[in-house]
Amino acid sequence: MLDVSNLQLSYGKRTIISDLSLAPLKNGQLVALLGPNGSGKSTLLKALAGLLKLSKGEVVLDGQNLARSSFEQRAQHVVYLPQSLPASVHLRVFESVLVAAKASALAPDNSGQINEDEILSLLKRLGIEHLALHYLDQLSGGQKQLVGLAQALIRRPRLLLLDEPLSALDLNYQFHVMDLLRQETHEHQLTTLIVLHDLNIALRHCDYAVMIKGGGLLAEGEPNNVINAQTLGDAYGVSARIESCSKGIHQVLIDGLRKPIL
Numbered sequence: 422m423l424d425v426s427n428l429q430l431s432y433g434k435r436t437i438i439s440d441l442s443l444a445p446l447k448n449g450q451l452v453a454l455l456g457p458n459g460s461g462k463s464t465l466l467k468a469l470a471g472l473l474k475l476s477k478g479e480v481v482l483d484g485q486n487l488a489r490s491s492f493e494q495r496a497q498h499v500v501y502l503p504q505s506l507p508a509s510v511h512l513r514v515f516e517s518v519l520v521a522a523k524a525s526a527l528a529p530d531n532s533g534q535i536n537e538d539e540i541l542s543l544l545k546r547l548g549i550e551h552l553a554l555h556y557l558d559q560l561s562g563g564q565k566q567l568v569g570l571a572q573a574l575i576r577r578p579r580l581l582l583l584d585e586p587l588s589a590l591d592l593n594y595q596f597h598v599m600d601l602l603r604q605e606t607h608e609h610q611l612t613t614l615i616v617l618h619d620l621n622i623a624l625r626h627c628d629y630a631v632m633i634k635g636g637g638l639l640a641e642g643e644p645n646n647v648i649n650a651q652t653l654g655d656a657y658g659v660s661a662r663i664e665s666c667s668k669g670i671h672q673v674l675i676d677g678l679r680k681p682i683l
């Protein structure tokens with residue numbers, strides 16, 4: 422379980438998130454982190470990953486205060502996939518996932534052997550086993566993003582932080598990856614926080630949603646309750662409808678802009 426309370430995050434003197442508290446995020450939940458550009462989603466994820474010092478507040482994972490944990494302790498339990506695509510190093514896909522697995526296996530409490538079959542099986546589950554021997558710096562943007570996901574998942578974290586991990590993926594892989602993340606999250610009781618701009622994906626695949634605006638909480642709860650005409654108007658300045666399709670799945674439809682940007 423992840424508890425975030427009274428969080429304040431700043432870059433220098435500029436406060437981005439002020440006094441953010443969330444209802445506890447339970448293990449086994451795939452949580453969508455939503456909000457407009459510049460609202461503080463990546464800043465929040467960086468802080469949860471320990472890459473940005475908390476100005477105030479607490480982040481507690483399964484009773485362990487992350488701000489007081491060592492880098493090694495945190496690395497063992499928390500995995501963060503940044504918004505930018507992984508650097509293009511001249512390493513084969515399989516080797517790069519092996520390096521990621523070793524990083525976790527070498528952490529103090531994790532003496533588990535690295536099983537190469539496990540890596541191949543994960544690549545297969547992600548639909549990229551055919552890329553195992555390809556070089557990272559010769560992959561397409563979407564292929565690199567899938568390898569980034571493999572590097573994150575092989576580490577079996579308790580808290581998985583994914584910043585727009587679908588941004589370079591086609592429709593088929595978006596659906597496939599969300600299915601896989603949901604399975605992994607439920608099966609291994611992870612807490613997975615995923616930043617998304619596609620609200621229909623959040624409605625369809627996520628168990629819970631947190632919507633922020635201007636560094637403050639706008640709504641939290643089941644995606645069906647968080648994503649509604651009111652919050653979409655408040656957060657994004659759009660006139661929106663949520664319609665149920667013939668299969669009963671909720672879909673966001675945008676009728677227009679309430680507040681044009683220009």
Ligand SMILES: Nc1ncnc2c1ncn2[C@@H]1O[C@H](COP(=O)(O)OP(=O)(O)OP(=O)(O)O)[C@@H](O)[C@H]1O
Pocket residue numbers: 432437456457458459460461462463464465504
């Ligand atoms: N390293 C930094 N130094 C100073 N200000 C920053 C830095 N990174 C982000 N900011 C500012 O913090 C605010 C929140 O940025 P953040 O990247 O968290 O937004 P976001 O919600 O992830 O947006 P997006 O959807 O565009 O990725 C923005 O106003 C941004 O300009």
Ligand SMILES: [Mg+2]
Pocket residue numbers: 462463464504584
């Ligand atoms: Mg961001």
